[in-house]
Amino acid sequence: xxxxxxxxxxxxxxxxxIGAAARAMKNMCLEHLYLVxxxxxxxxxxxxxxxxxxxxxxxxxxxxxxxxxxxDCTMVLGASARLRTxxxxxxxxxxxxxxxxxxxxxxxxxxxxxxxxTGLTNEELDLCHYLVHIPCNEQFSSLNLAAAVQVLSYEIxxxxxxxxxxxxxxxxxxxxxxxxxxxxxxxxxxTLIKIDFLDPDQPKKLMRRLRRLxxxxxxEQTEINILRGILTAVDKGFxx
Amino acid sequence: xxxxxxxxxxxxxxxxxIGAAARAMKNMCLEHLYLVxxxxxxxxxxxxxxxxxxxxxxxxxxxxxxxxxxxDCTMVLGASARLRTxxxxxxxxxxxxxxxxxxxxxxxxxxxxxxxxTGLTNEELDLCHYLVHIPCNEQFSSLNLAAAVQVLSYEIxxxxxxxxxxxxxxxxxxxxxxxxxxxxxxxxxxTLIKIDFLDPDQPKKLMRRLRRLxxxxxxEQTEINILRGILTAVDKGFxx
Numbered sequence: 233x234x235x236x237x238x239x240x241x242x243x244x245x246x247x248x249x250i251g252a253a254a255r256a257m258k259n260m261c262l263e264h265l266y267l268v269x270x271x272x273x274x275x276x277x278x279x280x281x282x283x284x285x286x287x288x289x290x291x292x293x294x295x296x297x298x299x300x301x302x303x304d305c306t307m308v309l310g311a312s313a314r315l316r317t318x319x320x321x322x323x324x325x326x327x328x329x330x331x332x333x334x335x336x337x338x339x340x341x342x343x344x345x346x347x348x349x350t351g352l353t354n355e356e357l358d359l360c361h362y363l364v365h366i367p368c369n370e371q372f373s374s375l376n377l378a379a380a381v382q383v384l385s386y387e388i389x390x391x392x393x394x395x396x397x398x399x400x401x402x403x404x405x406x407x408x409x410x411x412x413x414x415x416x417x418x419x420x421x422x423t424l425i426k427i428d429f430l431d432p433d434q435p436k437k438l439m440r441r442l443r444r445l446x447x448x449x450x451x452e453q454t455e456i457n458i459l460r461g462i463l464t465a466v467d468k469g470f471x472x
Numbered sequence: 473x474x475x476x477x478x479x480x481x482x483x484x485x486x487x488x489x490i491g492a493a494a495r496a497m498k499n500m501c502l503e504h505l506y507l508v509x510x511x512x513x514x515x516x517x518x519x520x521x522x523x524x525x526x527x528x529x530x531x532x533x534x535x536x537x538x539x540x541x542x543x544d545c546t547m548v549l550g551a552s553a554r555l556r557t558x559x560x561x562x563x564x565x566x567x568x569x570x571x572x573x574x575x576x577x578x579x580x581x582x583x584x585x586x587x588x589x590t591g592l593t594n595e596e597l598d599l600c601h602y603l604v605h606i607p608c609n610e611q612f613s614s615l616n617l618a619a620a621v622q623v624l625s626y627e628i629x630x631x632x633x634x635x636x637x638x639x640x641x642x643x644x645x646x647x648x649x650x651x652x653x654x655x656x657x658x659x660x661x662x663t664l665i666k667i668d669f670l671d672p673d674q675p676k677k678l679m680r681r682l683r684r685l686x687x688x689x690x691x692e693q694t695e696i697n698i699l700r701g702i703l704t705a706v707d708k709g710f711x712x
Binding site for chain 1 (some may be wrong): 489492495496498499500501521523524525564565566606607608611612613614615616618619622623626629630633664667668669678681682685686688690691693694698701702705706708709710
């Protein structure tokens with residue numbers, strides 16, 4: 233579906249930004265770059281910043297109007313630095329990415345980025361179905377062009393992966409079960425008594441605190457084995 | 473709360489990336505930039521790319537080790553391009569931002585970015601509680617450094633805006649900071665050698681495993697004091 237999504241840069245003036253945008257896109261599995269009347273393209277600065285995304289950069293489609301760049305798209309989203317007074321349907325990047333992801337299942341979608349200094353003209357905004365505003369510091373709101381492409385490409389990629397992102401723990405090891413934890417705590421308590429750290433007549437809340445600490449870590453079996461190995465080594469020293 | 477969050481760049485080689493990172497941060501209301509042994513700083517390229525974020529760039533704190541840059545932080549998140557084989561707790565940017573946002577209500581949080589080419593060393597990863605992986609094209613996964621800072625800063629800003637504003641009523645104790653954790657690990661290692669559990673010539677991955685376990689629990693200061701008290705009691709027994 234990502235192959236149905238394109239990034240359109242309107243009259244980008246810095247070729248470095250074009251290259252960096254290509255790299256940001258490729259990082260997020262986007263490959264279709266459109267350039268509307270770029271000031272300098274192709275250009276060495278663009279290639280330098282693309283580092284490895286030369287294929288995306290070289291395949292960029294150059295057009296002389298935004299209209300031409302989005303003609304075959306059914307959804308056009310315009311990135312906008314400021315909240316327009318115009319009463320335009322507006323998304324944040326996450327919503328925009330979700331909508332684009334849905335639409336891209338059946339048709340082509342364009343994310344449009346305006347000029348570095350002046351953004352999109354009103355005529356160009358007229359071609360957009362929605363505006364996308366990247367939430368940011370209202371006192372310093374102009375993101376670098378490639379940085380804005382990076383944020384939206386990232387959201388598009390995440391939305392495309394569909395599933396809510398769960399915490400990834402590769403190769404989950406077996407967590408210690410309750411019985412193993414109890415045996416560990418018993419061993420720990422015995423050792424603490426043996427080394428005179430815990431007074432069984434005045435235990436206070438020491439064991440409870442330690443339980444809380446280790447329970448929070450949710451130790452794996454292997455880890456509990458290591459900890460018990462340490463306790464056994466300590467025990468030996470105190471028996472001699 | 474955003475003022476409790478810092479961005480740490482470890483040995484960045486391109487000054488342009490430092491400037492672009494400063495701009496990305498300021499766009500997202502982050503202001504504390506730390507540079508560990510930057511190759512070129514200050515530098516004209518950094519200033520050029522910062523465009524308007526000179527204040528963040530100029531206020532950057534330079535240190536000569538990652539340890540020094542995160543010493544007073546209670547949560548350290550390391551940006552990692554690849555999924556490490558080691559079984560490390562790993563977040564995606566959204567989860568990481570949410571956790572950081574919560575933690576930053578009471579203490580300092582660091583997001584750490586490694587070198588452009590080689591990332592973070594294993595020793596530097598040992599200082600991290602969590603890894604953060606920006607989901608991306610597995611065939612072209614190396615984001616530009618400043619682009620990675622942009623994505624994470626954006627997620628941090630969004631998480632900060634979304635988080636419930638009510639005060640946490642729970643009686644939060646002060647978490648141990650990185651320096652206290654390092655001292656604890658050093659003490660633990662010494663004691664393990666003393667009791668013949670750890671062979672300094674054949675350390676294998678024991679300390680790394682133990683770090684992972686305790687980092688996961690995010691111990692409070694009081695808990696670290698208890699653990700060090702136990703180690704001291706053990707030390708005494710082995711000196712007699």
